[in-house]
Amino acid sequence: MQIYLPIAEISVNAFLLLGLGGLVGILSGMFGVGGGFLMTPLLFFIGIPPAVAVATEANQIVASSFSGVLANVKRKTVDFRMGTVLLVGGLVGSALGIILFNYLRSLGQVDLLVKLSYVIFLGIVGSLMFIESLNAIRKTRQSGGKPPARKRHNWVHNLPFKMKFRVSGLYISIIPPLLVGLLVGILAAIMGVGGGFIMVPAMIYILGMPTKVVIGTSLFQIIFVTAFTTMLHATTNYTVDMVLAILLIIGGVIGAQIGARIGARMKAEQLRILLAMMVLAVCGKLAFDLLLQPAELYSIAASTGGGNH
Amino acid sequence: MLRLVALIVCLVSLPAKAQEIVLGLNQNEVAITATFDGAEILVFGAIKRDAPQIGGNLGIIIAVSGPEQQVTVRRKDRRVGIWVNTQSSQIEAAPSFYAVATSGPLREILSNGEDLTHSITLPRVIRSAETNGGDIGEFSNALIRIRARESLYQVLEETVNFEEATLFDTAIQLPANLTEGDYATRIYLTRDGQVVDIYETSIAVHKVGLERWLYRLAHDLPFAYGALSLALAILAGWLASAAFSGFRR
Numbered sequence A: 001m002q003i004y005l006p007i008a009e010i011s012v013n014a015f016l017l018l019g020l021g022g023l024v025g026i027l028s029g030m031f032g033v034g035g036g037f038l039m040t041p042l043l044f045f046i047g048i049p050p051a052v053a054v055a056t057e058a059n060q061i062v063a064s065s066f067s068g069v070l071a072n073v074k075r076k077t078v079d080f081r082m083g084t085v086l087l088v089g090g091l092v093g094s095a096l097g098i099i100l101f102n103y104l105r106s107l108g109q110v111d112l113l114v115k116l117s118y119v120i121f122l123g124i125v126g127s128l129m130f131i132e133s134l135n136a137i138r139k140t141r142q143s144g145g146k147p148p149a150r151k152r153h154n155w156v157h158n159l160p161f162k163m164k165f166r167v168s169g170l171y172i173s174i175i176p177p178l179l180v181g182l183l184v185g186i187l188a189a190i191m192g193v194g195g196g197f198i199m200v201p202a203m204i205y206i207l208g209m210p211t212k213v214v215i216g217t218s219l220f221q222i223i224f225v226t227a228f229t230t231m232l233h234a235t236t237n238y239t240v241d242m243v244l245a246i247l248l249i250i251g252g253v254i255g256a257q258i259g260a261r262i263g264a265r266m267k268a269e270q271l272r273i274l275l276a277m278m279v280l281a282v283c284g285k286l287a288f289d290l291l292l293q294p295a296e297l298y299s300i301a302a303s304t305g306g307g308n309h
Numbered sequence B: 001m002l003r004l005v006a007l008i009v010c011l012v013s014l015p016a017k018a019q020e021i022v023l024g025l026n027q028n029e030v031a032i033t034a035t036f037d038g039a040e041i042l043v044f045g046a047i048k049r050d051a052p053q054i055g056g057n058l059g060i061i062i063a064v065s066g067p068e069q070q071v072t073v074r075r076k077d078r079r080v081g082i083w084v085n086t087q088s089s090q091i092e093a094a095p096s097f098y099a100v101a102t103s104g105p106l107r108e109i110l111s112n113g114e115d116l117t118h119s120i121t122l123p124r125v126i127r128s129a130e131t132n133g134g135d136i137g138e139f140s141n142a143l144i145r146i147r148a149r150e151s152l153y154q155v156l157e158e159t160v161n162f163e164e165a166t167l168f169d170t171a172i173q174l175p176a177n178l179t180e181g182d183y184a185t186r187i188y189l190t191r192d193g194q195v196v197d198i199y200e201t202s203i204a205v206h207k208v209g210l211e212r213w214l215y216r217l218a219h220d221l222p223f224a225y226g227a228l229s230l231a232l233a234i235l236a237g238w239l240a241s242a243a244f245s246g247f248r249r
Helices: A014-031 A036-045 A050-074 A080-107 A110-143 A175-191 A196-205 A211-236 A242-264 A268-291 B002-013 B112-118 B136-149 B209-220 B222-248
Strands: A002-005 A010-013 A162-165 A170-173 A298-302 B019-025 B029-032 B039-049 B058-065 B068-079 B082-095 B098-102 B127-132 B153-156 B161-163 B167-174 B181-191 B194-207
Touching: A002 A014, A002 A242, A010 A014, A014 A036, A014 A050, A014 A242, A014 A268, A036 A050, A036 A110, A036 A175, A036 A268, A050 A110, A050 A175, A050 A211, A050 A242, A050 B222, A080 A110, A080 A162, A080 A175, A080 A211, A110 A175, A110 A196, A110 A268, A110 B082, A170 A175, A175 A196, A175 A211, A196 A211, A211 B222, A242 B209, A242 B222, A268 B082, A298 B136, B019 B181, B019 B194, B039 B058, B039 B181, B058 B161, B058 B167, B068 B136, B082 B136, B098 B167, B112 B194, B136 B153, B153 B167, B194 B209, B209 B222
Parallel strands: B029 B194, B098 B153
Antiparallel strands: A002 A010, A162 A170, A298 B068, B019 B039, B039 B167, B058 B098, B058 B181, B068 B082, B082 B127, B161 B167, B181 B194
16 A cells, blocks of 8 residues: 655655564564664655654654653662653753754764764674674683673773762762763764663763663653654754655554564573664675665756745 | 547637647546555547648657755765765755656757757756765766656657647556645647647645545644554554464464
8 A cells, every 4th residue: 555655755655664663663673772773774765855854753753762761660770860861861862963964964964974973883893793692602601601791990980979879779970870861862863763772881981870760761751852852853854754754654653562572582692682683784885885886877966945835 | 539529629729829738637636545556547639730731840848847846966986895875965856756658759840949948858957056075966866767767757759659740648657656736737849849839737746645635634733643653553463463372362
């Protein structure tokens, strides 16, 4: 069934969109990530204009992370205080990201910016995760499954403006969480992702938060940052496509439930190594596209804003 | 049957000229609905004459043109190993859609001079303005090539049936990725490459129903549109979570 997307102004198969939403939903349910980093490039591949893909994906992430955070609130695994500090940084970052996005859009370099950000960040996170989970698997084989101890003190603990985060059991400066939030906010605006794939490792390795509160807290922060990003895209670029978002959300929430069940049956290290491989695959595909000579060297863009009226 | 009736009515009611085009369309309005998947426009008509036909090689050219837009065409080049947009060219006005259908080879039924005067073929329709590096012609050729691939620009030579130099008809496919606006439809009658009569009408293409409402809301009240998008997302997220915990219980 073809459906005409009112903002993207193209006609797409509705089942293809539901299917994509479902597929990414399964993966995000399995790995506990938002899936934006997979969905946005997939939307590029099926021909959704990049500006619409990025803005609409932000809207979809609001739905999936809200659904996820409710489950975490019940389990009391959300550090609201830490989430709020991350959020302050995130909102500033998001606003900066939109300014950068619109500036580069006027120069015609937004596609490059989005793709380069993907290659760089997916490359770094994918490689780190891959190495880390390989080491973890080797260690469990050798010593019969003792998890490695978390490093308690690093440079983060020597900064001023300390604050107590009871749920995380931390007493640290608010500067590092603000910076992490800022970086993730910029990425959310530019890449159309929640930024969970960067925030989660940052929370564990830089801030030293316990793993059990990391997912819930990152989801809590992501809801607000992506909601803010959606509003900014909707009011400055008119590029949020509600019909597209709803189809992706429906597919996504169903997929996420299936994925969560599959994920529950797998070992954490196996899951992480699979996720790392997937992240690296997406990164590799995008990197190749930048390095190989494209079939069509020319591209067309509307000169005046988004609309035709 | 309906076509024939329409034709006869037209034939009877029009004032006299030496040779004149009389036209019908199967629809002069295209509604973009949620399930819009392109449309087919049937163009049909006749040549009305007071005196018997004077010799010469007659031809029919039908051009359908979407609203004009200003566009930027960019060219990629290799910089530090990766492909980056470098040169660009402003195209002052290019139709969002353009189809030209003819009864015979364009070179035979339309002279270059007449093409220049009436801007009928694609290279004449597109008005280029400025470029920063590179050749303007290359950029407008690229525009034509890319849009032709998306069926937005169509050159349909010899697709118009032209019977006994009097009756003509053709079908033009409008693709699914249409822009809203008035689609100017022009029919040219040529004799030995010279335009002898022009008939002009327009087809209105617009979004209807939900599509229209969402589009207008997004542009007129962007804040409300954004808030509605978010409210729907939150509702969907809550429903999913509620349904899931219902399952587990």
